[in-house]
Structure formats: C-alpha cells, structure tokens
Amino acid sequence: MRTLVVGSGGREHALVWKLGQEAEVFATPGNPGMECECFGVATNDYAGVVALCDRLKPELVVVGPEDPLVLGLGDRLRSAGFPVFGPGAEGAQLEASKAFSKEMMARAGVPTAASGTFTDPEAAYSYAQSRFDLGRQVVVKASGNALGKGVVICPSLDEAAEAIAEMMVEGAFGTAGQTVVIEDRLVGREFSLLSVVSGGEFWSLPVVQDYKRALDGDRGPNTGGMGSFSPCEWVMPSQLMKAEELIVRPMVNQLVRDGIQYNGVLFSGVMVVDDTPVCLEYNVRFGDPETQSVVRRLGSGFAELLMAAARGEALPPVEVTQDCAVSVVVASGGYPGSYKKGVPITIGEMPRGVHVFHAGTAKREGVLVTNGGRVLAVSAVGTSLTEARQRAYDGVEKVQFDGAFARKDIGQVVAN
Ligand code: AMP
Ligand code: GLY
Secondary structure, three states, rough: OOOEEEEEEEEHHHHHHHHHHOOOEEEEEOOOOOEEEEOOOOOOHHHHHHHHHHHHOOEEEOOHHHHHOOHHHHHHHHHHHOOOOOOHHHHHHEEEEEEHHHHHHHHOOOOOOOEEOOOOOHHHHHHHHHHHHHOOOOEEEEEOOOOOEEEEOOOHHHHHHHHHHHHHHOOOOOHOOOOOEEEEOOOOOEEEEEEEEEEEEEEEOOOOEEEEEEOOOOOOOOOOOOOOOOOOOOHHHHHHHHHHHHHHHHHHHHHHHHOOEEEEEEEEEEEEEEOOEEEEEEEEOOOHHHHHHHHEEEOOOOOHHHHHHHHOOOOOOOOOOOOEEEEEEEEEOOOOOOOOOEEOEEEEOOOEEEEEEEEEEEEEEEEEEEEOOOEEEEEEEEEOOOHHHHHHHHHOOOOOOOOOEEEOOOOOOOOO
16 A cells, blocks of 8 residues: 655654555655655645655555645645545644634534633633633633644633733734633643544544653643653543543534544544543644554554545554553753754664654754754553553663753653
8 A cells, every 4th residue: 555644753753654564655755764765845835745646646645744734735635636644624623723623612512611712802801800700710722823832721810811912912823823712721631532533433543641741740831742651541441432422423423514524533632520521622633742652552454544534434443452652752952942953863772662753853964963842752662551661761761962851751650
C-alpha cells in the first residue's frame, strides 16, 4: 500500500514508523529521523502536495498537522481523487474554532463546561463576572488557533479581565483572539481519546495521557506536550465506555446529521469530573506526543484501519498489545519561550525497546542539529509502565545537545 504522510513533526515520524511496518511509506517534507524517502514539498504548498501525489500515486495520504486540514488540503486531495485520512476544512473547524466546537457540542448534547462566546470585551467581562458571582472560576480561550497559548485559567476575576483585554483589546493572538470562549473552570484528571472515524463509524485507539506543563510536577508554562504514556490505568473501563457514548458517538452522529463528511481522527480531550467524562475540546488530528506512545502499543492492522477510514469503509479491528509505552520529549533550553536552533545533537545507542522519534531536528552539512522547541521524543515499551519509564529515561541519557531538557516525571505521577 503506497502511503504518503504529510508533515514533519514527532507525530508524523511516529505514523511513518508504524505505517512503514505494513505499507510502503513516503513523507513530505518529513524529518531527518524518518525511515523513508522524504520529499521537499512543504505542508502549506497545496498545489505542490497534489503534484507530488500525481507523481507518487499513493493509495493513502495521511495529513498530520491541523493547519493544512483547516485550510482544505484534505478537500483538494480528495477532489483530485486520492483517499485522504484527515477531515476536510468544514470538519476541521472543530479544532480551528472553539466557538464552532462548543456550538456543535451543545447541539450534539455532549457534556462540556458551561460557556459563553463573545466578540465584545465588555460582554465577555460581564459574563465572567456573573460566573465569579456564582462562585465559579473561569477559563478564557481564544476561539481560533493560538499555538497552544490561547487558553488561560483564571482563578480570579482580575486575571479573567487581564486575559480578555490581552486577547480582545491588545490583540495578542491576532484574529484568533477576536472571538473568545469563556468557560467554567473544571477540576479533574485528563486523558486523550483518539478515535478513528469513517463516516458514522468510529474505533478508538488506546487511551493515552500527555503532560502539558513544561516542568516536573505540572509546573511552569503550557507547552505542546512534554511526554505521554499509555495505558492509563486510572481510567476505568466504565469511564472509557461513557466517554465513547457521551463524547465521541454524539459528535460522530452530529457530523453525519450536518452533512459533514469526516474521514480521519477525532481527538477528544476528556476530563473526568466526579466520575463523569466531560469534553474539554476536540482536535482533528493525532495528538503530539500522544501518538508516539499509542503507535508503540499497536500490533498489526493500523495501515488497514487508516485506509478504511480514508475510503469511508467499515473499520477493521487493530491489534493492541499488552505493552506499556512511555515517551519523553527532549526540548531545547528556553522552550516554550525563545530558544536556539542549529545546536548539534548526538544520539547514542538506544536500549532495547526504545525508539527515538524526531520532531524539531534538521541536517546541516551532514550534522544533526536542533530545529525546534520540542526536538525529539524518546519512546519506550516495556511489560509495565515502570519498565517502559526506566528504558525511556535510559534512552534520554543517550541524547545530548547543549541546553537539552526533559521532564523527569513522565509516566510516574499522573499529570494534571
Ligand atoms: P484546550 O486547548 O481547550 O484543551 O485547553 C488546554 C488545556 O487547558 C486542557 O488540557 C486543560 O488542562 C485546560 N483546560 C481547558 N479547559 C478547561 C476547563 N474548562 N477547566 C479546567 N481546565 C481547562
Ligand atoms: N498533546 C496535545 C495535542 O496534541 O494537542
């Protein structure tokens, strides 16, 4: 099965690695760690990606990142006749617009935090005030994509006022913050549920958890994710069933009712509040670094699954092994703030069961160098989380570059 993966991050490397066990895989633009032929076409060069597909004639195209999906790459490739794993621009609004997503959740009856959507800062402030008057705290969210920085948890009205002003008056996130969603703050543990969707049908991959904060013990600023592990033993089978029943199934049905064709992954950010799963958000792509741990736990059938979803066919089961997986991100000093690029990296021999997924790396004159904030993920499997964790951290020791840092508690304490 000829497969093209579009993207260059850690998530795409994990997809290339897994799909490569079952299919002939190519990537664009790819990254230096990928075990496949990579082409130089950027993810935002839509005509270039279509031209590459005309040449390669893939039987499956997997679009990794959200931006090209939001901007319609999936639609373009589908209309050019290629089976695409990834929703079209309409479905991708579930991630691109929190206002749209909350409205869809309301119509589908999905449990989620009470919220209001605002384009006027005064109205936003009054709403926040009314929630504090009721004894609640709020979360102020830029409706559009603000690169993971557009969510501000506000324990006080002053902090809410500041976040509203920053987004709506000062324009800190440009157009992404012109509309804000103000939600009640919920408290609970979080997990990620990645469900492969084919029309009205879905199949959920193993539950996985990531760590959003930069520092040990869930301190420091929010990041794209500093590590992940799977399985999450604290998620009871009944809670998982409820999450599928209350969060995934109703949204899949709503997409069908609204005539939005959806062939791709629906990523539900779930918080368990008083034993009940509540939806914090949907994403329309695989999680990063969740995917790095999820693929390590899969047996055979992943390529067939994505192919079936891309074609809108019935979804075949995928083998899930008993292995436990832990993935630890090694980041550039300063991330998620400013950091240096072009720093030489050395990677020693990895212990058994460990694989390194590249994310922000590049090759300069034959030398592997850093090229992003999250540089790579060291991903390990073992028969227990403890074993996987030990192996992952043994692997992290073998990665060296100036300024490198990693959280030390991935897979150990339950995040959030
Ligand atoms: P989101 O991009 O909406 O998933 O938000 C990013 C992170 O902010 C989530 O993973 C949570 O940790 C936190 N968060 C979002 N919404 C809420 C909420 N209503 N209550 C508490 N924390 C939240
Ligand atoms: N790790 C969270 C995300 O991919 O959005």
